[in-house]
Amino acid sequence: MMKTEREVQNQVIETFKSMGYAYLGDLTKSDNENINKESLKAWLIKNQKIEPERWHKIEHEIHDALKNDLYEANQTFYNLLIYGVKTKTSQNENMQTHWLIDWKDVSQNEFSVAEEVSVKGPNMKRPDIVLYINGIALGVLELKKSSVSVESGIRQNLDNQKKEFIRDFFKTIQLVMAGNESQGLRYGVIETEEKYYLSWKEEGVQKNLFETIECFLDKERFLEFIHDFLIFDKGQKKCARFHQYFAIKKTQEFIQRKEGGIIWHTQGSGKSLTMVWLTQWLRRNIQQARILIVTDRRELDAQIQGVFSGIGENLYRADSKKDLLSVLFENKEFLVGSLVHKFDDNDLEDLKKQYIKTYYA
Structure with a gap:
């Protein structure tokens, strides 16, 4: 028997819970923003021992990053995620760097999932699933039952990013996704056109919504994908296709062993962007x-x-x-x-x- 959308969503929530994501509940009746400031503040106090004055500086830098329109704000906030928030509380103090995510130790971060997240805008919208790390909304997932196409969920994501709906909410979002049981998961980033949404394929993993969530949104891979496989290219944000991800991962292994190799590509498979992501990884890690x-x-x-x-x-x-x-x-x-x-x-x-x-x- 075909599952209802509610049943699919329940199973998705259970999948995330089994992966170690804390369940924040159904947030239909609350007014939600893309950063739960109290959660982020508590995490920073616990993990980086910041004092109240420092928090106000961090909060100010985040507010500044998010004041522009979607693309510029998303890019500026992404830089805060990757390179840290720089603050100083006095003229004589050296600049301090505060990390909103612990990129080195996945276990130090707080992963959580919420459903039916009501967000106010010119017109209220309610994304089905929102993924958070340390109180920051970083992933959105729209779900459909099998008889409704995944493209319908993609179009819903695109509508939500319009100015008349909840465009501002997406300023922190790094992965925008849609899925159903029959077609599996599709993913993109902010303002990715419907035709450019991607499928995730992996050896040993069926084209199954729940299995794909388990491998693609595994805590470690979710962080790694955000850190190493997104770019902002002349006004357009882009993310890696599955074959680019695995080619780069294998290349990283060869480089760390100081060995050479060849990546085989076909025309139109994204050779230039593969080089870009590998170059960025080399700059950061070698x-x-x-x-x-x-x-x-x-x-x-x-x-x-x-x-x-x-x-x-x-x-x-x-x-x-x-x-x-x-x-x-x-x-x-x-x-x-x-x-x-x-x-x-x-x-x-x-x-x-x-x-x-x-x-x-």
């Missing part, structure tokens, strides 16, 4: 990392430079063989682009005889 991107066409070289420029990364394009060798040996530029034609067999032999300081490719 000390003194340097990257050389070699292409075979000037147009592609320029295109890749544009992709990196769109996310705020400066790619230095070597304009000659001499310039390329110079920039590699000077160890100044983090990210270097070159055409393959600048290399020949003699160059490779020369490079083998010399030492390029702390170089990853």
Whole structure:
């Protein structure tokens, strides 16, 4: 027998509870915001021993981050999540960094789930499921019964982000999702168009709503996906497809063993963005990392430079063989682009005889 939407939602809630998410209840009758300030404050006091004056500074920085429209606010708040909130309580004090999420130890964070979360806006809306970390709303999930398409849930998410509804609520949201039992889970980010919502596929996992939730929204992976697999690209927020995620994870293993390898891609599978996410991971995790991107066409070289420029990364394009060798040996530029034609067999032999300081490719 086909489950009702209520029955699907009940099972989803039970799935999250079994994964260790605390259940906050049905919030239909309460007026909810995207940050439960008391929960966040309590977590910061417990985990970072902040004092009341410090909390007011943190609260002010968060308020400032969220005052712009959706895209700009979401990007600014994301930077607070990733790089911490910087405060000082006096002129003589050095700037202090306070983390809204403990990225290093998943167990130190408080994961919770609520249903029927009423949110006031020009017109009230009530997302089916909201996921919180340390009191911050980071995920939204709309659910449908099997006879109603998952696309209907996606359109509901898009409607909720309109100015006449609860657009401001999405300023902290990192994953926007919809699902039903017959089609499984779809995911995107703020303002992702319906046709660009993604499916999650994983070896050994059926295309099942509940199994997909268990693997994709596992606490550790949920945090990792937010930290390492989202970007803001020239006015558009983007997230990784499943094959990009697993390719990058496998590449990380090879890099940590100081081994090389090849990622096989097809046309249109997101090679440039895979490079971007891997580059960001290298910058954050490998000390003194340097990257050389070699292409075979000037147009592609320029295109890749544009992709990196769109996310705020400066790619230095070597304009000659001499310039390329110079920039590699000077160890100044983090990210270097070159055409393959600048290399020949003699160059490779020369490079083998010399030492390029702390170089990853």
